[in-house]
Amino acid sequence: MAVVVAVNEGKASIAAAVTDDLTGKVSAVDLVRAGVEALGGKGGGGRADMAQGGGPDGDKAAAAIAAVKGVLGG
Numbered sequence: 001m002a003v004v005v006a007v008n009e010g011k012a013s014i015a016a017a018v019t020d021d022l023t024g025k026v027s028a029v030d031l032v033r034a035g036v037e038a039l040g041g042k043g044g045g046g047r048a049d050m051a052q053g054g055g056p057d058g059d060k061a062a063a064a065i066a067a068v069k070g071v072l073g074g
Helices: 028-038 058-071
Strands: 002-008 011-017 050-055
Touching: 002 028, 002 058, 011 028, 011 058, 028 050, 028 058, 050 058
Parallel strands: none
Antiparallel strands: 002 011, 011 050
């Protein structure tokens, strides 16, 4: 599993990938939606194994990663 947040000109993009053996436990869409909310965005989507989204608050990239960790129980 991997989650990446990139910031460009103040806006942030987030992408998540989940390996096939974990998609039954966690969805990349759920991870991205949690991150997007923290970034001040709405939505985000894709498939259970790969998803992406973004938001206007690039300065909240660390909060987006923390939100993803929260979904994972960490």
